Amino acid sequence: MTEVLVTVRDLKKHYPVLRGLVFQRRVGTVRAVDGISFSISRGETLGLVGESGCGKTTAGRTLLGLYPPTSGSVTIDGLEMTRATHKELLAIRRKAQIIFQDPYASLNPRWTVNSIVTEPMRVHRLLSNDKERSERAKDLLGMVGLNPRLINRFPHEFSGGQRQRIGVARALASNPLFIVCDEPISALDVSIQAQVVNLLENLQDQLGLTYLFIAHDLSMVRHICDRVAVMYLGLIVETAERDELYENPLHPYTQALLSAVPIPDPRKDRARKRVILTGDVPSPINPPSGCRFHPRCPIAMQICKTVVPEWHEAAPNHWVSCHAVQ
């Protein structure tokens, strides 16, 4: 059970900022992901949380090679992605899949559900003919809670929650081991979110899947994840097991983040102490020096402005990069 399936080491994804019409000069760099490391064990759900601009979506997509990494390494099921041959990469694509946030944009509007769900099977030459593949597609639809008879319909005939389920069916089509869930429920209504999350959990139990769950909804992350990593401006600032992170957050950003999450309990919500951060999230083009959080940090010290804090294990299996935490 503790076998590691996914290892990410010092992954970076930078985008150049170019100016000029004819000859483009590089005037800056967007450091969307600036050196993150983590690992995910088989059967585990790792949550990757942070606010917009922190780089979590870019991290998820770069991990799968959808965006070519600037540097760093990603190993999935023993295969190192950056040094993989074309054939090996195709094999990884079968084992590692992704579910997207936007149920309206992630399905080709001109394809039938059948084509969408059988595409992975065709690309990886699973099963021997189209008929068998369609049969399997129908099974997958049933597995995600949709009526198999809808297989020849088009995406626009489905609601957001249903389209998301189609996306899940597609992700399952190649029998993957690992699925990156890129904010899969953010665009859905509350009651539908619960349905989709329950579905993901059921599938995990049934099929032994491993998830990287990228989200900004901290309540949902607490519910579904085993371990959680908090990102800020392209870096991971804290990682811990689920309850440990929520009950004992060490990094000031995590603390502020958690205190800002609304609680549907009026007395509790009124009674809590809020850490309200000032200012907006700075841009990833010019991250602050030293600890990137220092301009907004309520307990920033002199050293925070100049020295990047070390990533260390402050409590058992609880890692932080912050000068104030020992």
Place this chain on the structure above:
Amino acid sequence: MIMESTSPNQLVALNMEGLDTPPLTLSQLAWRRFRRHRMAMFGAIVLALLFLYSFGGSLVLSESYANHTDTSLRIMSPSAEHLFGTDSVGRDILARTIYGGQISLLIGLTAVVIETFMGILIGALAGYYGGWIDSLLMRITEAMLNIPEIFLLIVMAKFFGGKIPEIEFIGRTFSGSVIVIVVIIGITSWMYLARIVRAQFLSLKENEFVLAAHATGTSNVQIIFLHILPNSMAPIVVSATLGVANAILAEAYISFLGLGVQPPTATWGNMLDGATNYLESAPWLWFFPGLLILLTVLSINFLGDGLRDALDPRSRAI
């Protein structure tokens, strides 16, 4: 708008009502929208009639009749025997407009096939791959845009004139100059479509369903032609439709300059050329071919308008 709840299309899936009704494809929705556009339907009907006239008319009047000269009958105004009158060498204008129409329309259609094919190929590759491929292809496109069509025409007409053999098609023999015209119009008109297709690809390739295809492991070629291209059809169809009108006009003014298809083969364009000396004295020489060109171009434009509205996914009136 404000409403975000279920739309009727989604009802089918949600409530399992009418599970046996056939799926409503996007094309069917588009057709419904198109039907409501009266100008477009009018254009479509007129265009159909024009095709009927040109291709059906050949069943009534023969080509030899259209080319039959009789100088004793020259420049006669419209009469019972010659409904559109006769031209400067005594040929029946009505018959000539029929056969001329065939050529003009055919030139329009085939030129569009060439330009659409080239436009899609170049636009798709440039938009999808970006980088130096895009730069190279776009510089070529811009270079072509700067070359005047007439200049190219003159050069190619001089160079290829007489060297391309005749071809047989639908029972008629077309001189090599027709092919030259078609090719020239085709290779001087693809640039507009290429830019449009490139723009479509630039925006569509960032869509999540394309990313999903990458994640699945789908090859680039399949992504270009099976994923992105079907979603770019709207501007391509509209462009191709309007391109037919442009090609017909192009043929008209090429021929009017005397560089196009040479008589005795008739085209609407060279009939106009033949009327230059008789503009006031024998208006029927230019009136009928001109009217036909006008009707064709207008109806194609109406049709194109309707198609554009019907295929625009933003007008989700249905």
Place this chain on the structure above:
Amino acid sequence: MMTTKPVLLEVSDLRTRFHTPEGTIFAVNGISFRLHEGETVAIVGESGCGKSVSMMSLLKLIPVPPGEIYSGNVKYRGKDILQKPEEEMEQIRGREIGMVFQDPMTSLNPVLTIGRQLTEPLRTHLGMERDMANRRAIELLQMVGISDPERHLQDYPHQFSGGMRQRVMIAMALACAPSLLIADEPTTALDVTIQAQIVELITKMRDMLKMAIIWITHDLGVVAGMADRVIVMYAGYIVEEAAVDDLYDNPSHPYTIALLEALPRVDRRRDSRLKSIAGSPPNLLVEPHGCPFAPRCEFVIERCRVENPALENIAQGHSITCWVDVKTGKPR
């Protein structure tokens, strides 16, 4: 509590529908409620429940056609505003009633400077001269926590972040010190920490200006800390209305209960699967018959499918539309 203050807004049996090629969408199906001065009422529901359409109807911002407010009246300070002509409505909007919407990028005009957009209501409604309006605009920007406001007057919306744009929207809404602020999902598109800032800002402004607020959201968490009363909507109906503590302590409508049970908690250890609501969102193209929640309700009885329950009081300040007592499972 707040009931001693005078009634600012009284909505009675408001009904709105939209005529579309596929049929009539019954978006708002007879809602009634009262808002007192200085009170904060939250209207909660999922997409399609009619919460936004109700507010747009109230302000007569529904496009007519295809929309139609076909029944009910809305009394603002005792006068029915639905009957008022457009010119008078323009006086009320912005001056008496301020509005903040969800997406500040589309509510702000991208080609006009912030200063221009801020001073417009001041000059139109309050008749201020340009210099005075500019000074007031600077004050407003400061009030909403934008530093260096003078410089920002010349900026365009795209130069601001989401949180800042929302602050500008709030400044615009509050420019004429309205008595009522209608905020339609003002923080939904914002990050959690920015959301906390904006909520704090609005409550501060509310206390300062003694404003009433109608806060529309789908987020039952945001509301808990800042509302006085909560109204829950489903399929164009009000299904439950209560004082905020009461709603969370004793949710009495099956939909409210289901909604609360579907929420994960950031402050509690996970104990079980989330309870999801069976079935799918309501079909608004069908004229309502019986209780709209019946197909998905776990407490449903025969009467629910036939007769739509009316809003009834079950406790002090707490009403629901339901035939069943959820504590016992028996008809009330």
